[in-house]
Amino acid sequence: MVKKTKLEAIPKATAKRLPLYLRYLKMLQNAEITRIKSKGFSEITQVPSATIRRDFSHIGELGRSGYGYDVAYLIEVFNHILDAQDEKRIALIGFGNLGKALAKNNFRRNDNLNIISVFDNDPSIIGKEVEGHYVYDIQELSDVVKENKITVAISTVPSQYSQKAVDKIVASGVTAILNFAPDRVEVPANVHVQYIDLTTELQTLIFFDQNYRQAKISI
Incomplete structure (x- = not known):
């Protein structure tokens, strides 16, 4: 039960x-x-x-x-x-190298996780199709979220701009955010943010790898 x-x-x-x-x-x-x-x-x-x-x-x-x-x-x-059987429609904020890598992968192992739209503030790519994705202006986020029933956002915006990006995401009505900037951001109590700190993850990996090899040597 x-x-x-x-x-x-x-x-x-x-x-x-x-x-x-x-x-x-x-x-x-x-x-x-x-x-x-x-x-x-x-x-x-x-x-x-x-x-x-x-x-x-x-x-x-x-x-x-x-x-x-x-x-x-x-x-x-x-x-x-x-709730893994229902489609999760995702907005990707920031279409630099990391954003492009995520969009290219687009969660191939899970057909229910779909990046629906990508956003940036770079005039050189806004309004254009880049690597198979139309790039929206970040200012259009609220309208696109409502139109496409997006419920999740991924932010790859650097730490110094992360709070502004998250503010726009929150204003759009999205309450689930995956943030690739390690610095904590302020959000309302009903908004859930998960942080991905690549540096910390790499350091943790190296720590466990080194300790595992030392343990084997000492046996």
Whole structure:
């Protein structure tokens, strides 16, 4: 029985792992694997089995002792929690190198995440088609959001301009923002911002890689 079905009822750290779990569960289903135990799922996801069991316990009684977890059922549960079956229409703010890379990829692993429109303030590309995407003026954001029923925005604007970009996103009515500038921005309480700090992620990767190699050497 699933006792909680909304992300706000689940710890943030757990909620951040749910999309990862869902991705690997779909891979298992495609490989015609019907059930999996936490130990096996841990080996696939590289998440400790104790963490997996604790994460799942926040949602409900998803498995049975000695049997493990039914893959199809977990996919159904996580799809419901993440609302992953409904299309998420995305506005991309900032069409520099990072923005172009994101637009080119356009979430190929998930057909329900779609970058609908891109925006910039560079007069040299506004109103033109660049790498297959028509570039709107950032001043048109509110109108385009309403016209295309956009619910999510991704900002690749540099930190020094990030607050202004986020202000325009908030004014457009979008309440879910993925921000690639690490500096925190001010938003209303009903707006949710997720930060992607590439420098921090790289430093964390290097730290764990170095410590893993040192641990192997010392054994």
